[in-house]
Amino acid sequence: MAETLPTLLPAPSSILSEKYPSKAHARKVANLLPTTNGTIYLESAPLLLLPDSDSEAPFRQRRPFFYLSGCPLPDSFLTYHIPTNTLTLFIPPVDPESVPWSGLPMSVEEAQAQFDVDEVRHTNDPKPLGAEGGLVYVYTGDGQVSRSLGVSPENINRSQLKPAIDEARVVKDRYEIALLERANEISSYAHNYVLKCAHSMKNEREAQALFEAICLANGATGQAYNGIYAGGRSAATLHYVKNDASLLSVNAPDGGKEKPQLLLVDAGCELRCYASDITRVIPLTPDSKFTQEARQIYDLVLQMQKECMAMVKPHANWEEIHRHAHRVLIQGFLSLGIFKDGSVEEIMDARTSCAFLPHGLGHWLGMDTHDTGGHANYADTDPMFKYLRVRRPLVEGAVVTVEPGVYFCRYIVDGYLAEEKHRKFVDEGVLARYWVVGGVRIEDDVVIEKEGGRSLSLGAVKEREEVEMLAGQRGTPGWCNYL
CATH class of the missing domain: 3.40.350.10 (Creatinase/prolidase N-terminal domain)
Structure with missing residues (x-):
């Protein structure tokens, strides 16, 4: 008999039995x-x-x-x-x-x-x-x-x-926080289940089908946005939307075939008009372990995220937290040998790191995935801040996503390498080993409280050892074997 669709055991917060305020x-x-x-x-x-x-x-x-x-x-x-x-x-x-x-x-x-x-x-x-x-x-x-x-x-x-x-809408009340917490609980559960079953999937669409089915079975009213289910090099596309490529064998740039090393899942359910927005990365290797290059980039992104999340508190300067993510990236690339011949501040000033982290660190979250009141400035000519969707100090009661990433997108990186001011800082021989990684992003939803930031998506595992352990359990969603 096929497995039944898993459902959450904990009941929603009693706050949600009250009327919406x-x-x-x-x-x-x-x-x-x-x-x-x-x-x-x-x-x-x-x-x-x-x-x-x-x-x-x-x-x-x-x-x-x-x-x-x-x-x-x-x-x-x-x-x-x-x-x-x-x-x-x-x-x-x-x-x-x-x-x-x-x-x-x-x-x-x-x-x-x-x-x-x-x-x-x-x-x-x-x-x-x-x-x-x-x-x-x-x-x-x-x-x-x-x-x-x-x-x-x-x-x-x-x-x-x-x-x-x-x-x-920027500052949420207790009811809104309860809705966001429940949406995150459901989405975290779905992320973990997809992680556990990813080894049995042949195509990106299977991950999408499983994630969305688990969310609906657990009370979600839909998806907060079109999810991203990107295997291998496709994860270098920030808002990848195809979600239909093979996870077994894809065309490689040299004309051969390659198996994607990673599956990036950026997805979150919606509950009564309130969104969740979580990103996790899954190893697709036979032993459910990250390859050396993928592990190095995953560990770097996780370090970026942890350090940035520790800086979240009321009145904190979000632009400075965003800058910190770039500094950690640059230091990590210098240690790996991808960057060379420059200090962290020299490479920072040149904006070379923007080739590998072109988006902002995060955005307000609420009824919209990219919620209101962030005061973004898309006319900014500085590539480090052009796509930063929050351009104001953090405020208590708001919810912000913290989502650093590292991407190896040929189109973007080659454009930077065409300029000497960037090319002099990049060892293209070392960089060549990382193209196959595609992209790594780790994202959590964080409510800003008096004492600091509190993650709403802790249920979705992200420590590398835990990710590998859960992936190694190799669950099979028997109810959808027809896929």
């Missing part, structure tokens, strides 16, 4: 607006059909709307009257034509019991906004206002609601 979020946002005499208006995402089809497109709730409502329904809207602290949710009424196909929608009474709002009404019975006076704050970031508000244009503020919500 919509009104507290609404007040928090209102406090960041310039006036207390007004109304916030937000629409949910609409239900859309796929082009040239009568099938529904996958639905993803608008995060600002969920933040102030906790409501997952499409085609809804809300108002929050700031002076009276009144939050009203408007949900779709019964459509007799759709009931045979989709069943009855959520009723007003069910919504009132489920959501932290003062009143629930149907969308065809709206409360006129103009009657309440003051400004109406609308969100124009990811969708236009689709209905008439009955308010004169001069009383509509289209510029200040989005930055207020973006900033409010």
Whole structure:
């Protein structure tokens, strides 16, 4: 008989049995607006059909709307009257034509019991906004206002609601942290299971199928993003999306064949609109051990991550932590002989390490994988900081990913080697031994607490000896042997 799909034993936090704190979020946002005499208006995402089809497109709730409502329904809207602290949710009424196909929608009474709002009404019975006076704050970031508000244009503020919500979302409350913790528990469990079964997989898609199935079986509402399941040299592509290559034999640059040494898995589930984002690397050798070069790079990346995580605390300078990751990388490459003829600071100043770590150290995490409020500056001409998604001091209550990596991407590295200021620091003969490694990234989600950073993804093993030990258990997901 095939194995049953494994499920988690621990129950979710009891906090999650409470209502999502919509009104507290609404007040928090209102406090960041310039006036207390007004109304916030937000629409949910609409239900859309796929082009040239009568099938529904996958639905993803608008995060600002969920933040102030906790409501997952499409085609809804809300108002929050700031002076009276009144939050009203408007949900779709019964459509007799759709009931045979989709069943009855959520009723007003069910919504009132489920959501932290003062009143629930149907969308065809709206409360006129103009009657309440003051400004109406609308969100124009990811969708236009689709209905008439009955308010004169001069009383509509289209510029200040989005930055207020973006900033409010940075610091999480206890409920949000509980959601993020549970999403991380589920994803960590899935990562460990994929690690244990990787030896039996013939293709990257099998890793994706197993990870996603375990997440869904354990209560996840989906994936937080399109996962990365990259074997061998494909892991040098930062956002690899194909997830369909062989894990047994692939084309080598010399025209022959090679077996990927590693499988990089960057994947995380979503739980009620809250994300997890974890990356682990799995050895694919017959003995489940890292090869010498892969081990050296894995140990270096793990050192980078540990040292950077130890620096996470309130008010810490994230840019300096990012710089520290590069310093550790440079020192490691000097020890391995990949870098030569320069000091750490000389190579740092030349930005040569950016050829091997081209992305930022991490980003805020919350309802979006790359969450709001990081103040990134993609126009920065400095390659060390161009893609750093957090350009502000760390704050207590925020959640940040810590994800250093080392990548051997021909396209990027060759571009650097074309310039003498970089080439003089690189021993290309030594470097040649590492192309086959592809890339190594280790990523955890860290909540910033008063005493420092606390990892939410400790359940996903990452110590090299533990990774090799779990990989050596060689589990087999019998329920999917048809793969």
